[in-house]
Amino acid sequence: MEEISFEARLLHTPYEKPDAYNALAMPVYNSAAFEFETAEAMEAAFLGYSADHTYSRITNPTVQYFETRVRAITGATGVTALNSGMAAISNVMMAIGFAGGNIVTSSHLFGNTYSLFKMTLAAFGVEVRFCDLKNTEEVRKQIDENTFALFLEVITNPQLEVADLKQLASICLEGGIPLVADTTVVPFSVFHANEFGINIEVVSSTKYISGGATSVGGLILDYGTFDWSKSRVLAPMAERFGADAFTVRMRKEIHRNMGAYMTPQVAYMQTLGLETMSLRFERQASTCLELAKRMKTLDKIESVNYTGLKDNPYYKLSTVQFGPLPGAMLTFDLASKDACFAFMNRLKLICRATNLFDNKSLIIHPATTIFGSFTEEQRVSMDVSPKTIRLSVGLEEVEDLFNDIKQALYS
Template identity: 70%
Template sequence: MEEIGFESKILHTPFEKKDAYNSLSMPVYYTAAYEFDTAEAMEEAFCGRTTDHAYSRITNPTVQYFEDRIQAITGALSVTAFNSGMAAISNMLMTIASSGCNIITSPHLFGNTYSMMKSTLGDFNVETRFCDLTNLKETENAIDENTCAIFLEVITNPQMEVADLKALASICHKKGIPLIADTTILPFHIFKAKDFGVDIEIVSSTKYISGGATSLGGLVLDYGTFDWNKSKKLSGMSKQYGNKTFTAKLRKEIHRNLGAYMTPQAAYMQTLGLETMEVRFNRQASTCLDLAERIKSLDGIERVNYTGLKDNPYYKLSTEQFGSKPGAMFTFDLTSRDACFSFMNKLKLIRRATNLFDNKTLAIHPASTIFGTFTEEQRKSMDISQKTIRLSVGLESAHDLYNDIKQALAR
């Protein structure tokens, strides 16, 4: 039989061990510890010489099965599941960064990611160099012998900026540093990170994967494509672990010590959500494009920002990298902050809430919420406008969503 496709791999990834009751769904192993037959078997497990589970802060059968499914559909060398997207980012950064190094990134980052890099890592003497990643010359010039990675969001939230990933990957690999990308805004069947030179992929599985905001989660995918002998921090380990060096550092030390592994209940819900992800996304993305095109002509809307629109400055590059439906989120600008608040207060169907890719459509004013604790100067440097509304499109009909937006704009 020929190799099965993406949809079938999600549904038919086998369990590591046969279930005692032949369950079609991986059971929830809500346990902290596991019994061993002998002291010798216990030693082997705790020292990592077998795949037996020892303690659920480190590995768990339900979480492992979720990781196995993600690995099967992405072709990643390894997948590690965490209890949030920010936990995935922080564990990744603690794996690659050390005092005295620097990370190249864009100022166009999600608020907590920006804060993590600017403030939290700064306290540990890790420098973050913010530059325009769409300017390849500026980006390359920012790299020096202490640079440990380039990090970016493939479509920035909420600025909707798109960088040339293959060009950035070329720069990274010429300079001997990994390219690390947060791809949360796009599901795996739309964007295959490895094909664009991404070495480490970060995903907030809270979004598309969870199946309608059922649970929190984050993923770190290591594609095994980077030569870690070129890393100042990890070169010593690379002699033993080769292309598995990043995974070894992450799994054997960082995630164990920080204690942010995904819970089995979240893994169970996200495994179920994964099964319907493609169907839900196709509906959401189609509605998103339709809605973005339709509201452009409404009075009171100054601009609609979605890279799937032909008049968007990133349309060509976005289409080349992500296809015709680049996610289920767009932003639009009204005339002022007051207009945004008035609009949101009049919404009847669309929910006023944070999060992305819930089954329900969600609206938020990023400047006063996600970036609300930033100074106005910081917001300007990050291109966060007081006039912007972010819309995460759910499973409602485009007609109903359009009518809600239209009535909320009415004076």
């Protein structure tokens, strides 16, 4: 049979075991534990000699099927589903990090990721080294024998900065460290992380995948492309498991000890959401691009930031890496914080809410919400301006969204 499409792989991924009633949708296995026929079978499952499920904090049939479908459409060798995007990031760092080690990254990070690196991990002796990831020489200078990862967001939130992934992957290869990337802003259907040298991908599945903000979840994807013998932590495991050393440690130790595994109810909802992700993304991102173009004509908006606009400084690189529709999120600047608040309070259709890529369009003022607990000095260093508004574009008609924006600006 010829190579089948993304959608066909997604929709026709078989169950690990036949369903007793031939259900087309994977049932929700709302069970904490699973019975064994013999003590020997129980021993084999607990020691990893069989793939039988033991306890739903470790594995669950419904969650496993969600992971299998993600693996089928991405080519990842290992997929771990957790209960949030932040759980995915923190579990990755716990799997590869160590006291005295350091992470090289950008200060252009989502607020909680910044806080995790700068504050939470610091208590465990981990250093974070912020630099301009667009400056390859600066990145090289930050990497040393104690660096255990280079981390970035492929399109930063909310700055919408884009770094050259293949250049960074080359630097990581030279330095013997994995490239870890948060790809939440662009879905698997248009962005193929492995093609750009990303070794470990993290995703907030709450966003595009959940199918309209039905549930909170996160994913870790291991592409099996990093030589873990170069990792101070995973080198011993690499002797036995080779390229699978990361996923083995994640599955056998980190995620089960941290207790952040996805629940079967969430996995069921996100499996359904995964089936319509491509269609929703195409509609949302197309609307986002058209809306960005129209918003640039409004004189009360100082600037519109979307990397799909031809005059955006990252347009060329963004198009190479993500195609013509780089996500369904844009930002724009008004005259002041007060102008932002007044505008948001006059909106009638667009919802004032956090989250991204809901079916409804959502708007937020990042400086006073996501980054509200940071000092003004920190916000400046992160390029989070009080004049900036973030808009996540939903499934509404572009005309309705544009009219709502116009009336809120000029009423």
